[in-house]
Amino acid sequence: MPVAPARTRAAVCVLLLMLSLSACREEPERRTAPVSPTTDLAVSTSPAPRKSVPERRPVLVGPGTVCGEIQPPNGGPMAAVAVLEGRADCRAAVRTFRSYYRADTPKQGSAGVATVGGWRCASNSAAQANSSGRLSSCRKAAATIVADVIP
Numbered sequence: 636m637p638v639a640p641a642r643t644r645a646a647v648c649v650l651l652l653m654l655s656l657s658a659c660r661e662e663p664e665r666r667t668a669p670v671s672p673t674t675d676l677a678v679s680t681s682p683a684p685r686k687s688v689p690e691r692r693p694v695l696v697g698p699g700t701v702c703g704e705i706q707p708p709n710g711g712p713m714a715a716v717a718v719l720e721g722r723a724d725c726r727a728a729v730r731t732f733r734s735y736y737r738a739d740t741p742k743q744g745s746a747g748v749a750t751v752g753g754w755r756c757a758s759n760s761a762a763q764a765n766s767s768g769r770l771s772s773c774r775k776a777a778a779t780i781v782a783d784v785i786p
Contacts, residue, residue, distance in 0.1 A: 693724035714782040721778030
């Protein structure tokens with residue numbers, strides 16, 4: 636039986652020798668060729684398909700609903716945009732007043748009458764706004780939206 640352990644020892648020594656030699660062997664440096672988008676990769680020139688975004692339906696709210704706040708021009712007081720009569724979409728109401736108050740929106744007369752997105756808007760005079768708290772109002776069909784001073 637003394638022969639078997641000698642063979643096993645010799646086999647282990649040979650195995651260790653082979654492992655140590657392979658660990659010392661230098662491997663060539665791996666290099667990759669530069670990638671040229673015009674020659675090496677297939678480049679798609681067609682635009683990516685657009686995902687269809689569901690159209691946002693207006694959410695109509697009724698009288699007494701406060702839709703948001705806006706800052707009228709010329710450093711005026713903050714105003715609350717609300718539905719006074721009928722039903723209106725809050726996003727459209729706020730957007731209407733923002734557009735109405737823009738300096739480049741053409742307005743007529745001392746009330747600053749203008750049509751914005753189908754809404755007919757007008758502003759109160761400073762004296763009227765001070766006494767009533769209402770800066771402006773806009774009408775469209777049976778709906779009226781207002782911009783009132785936030786006390």
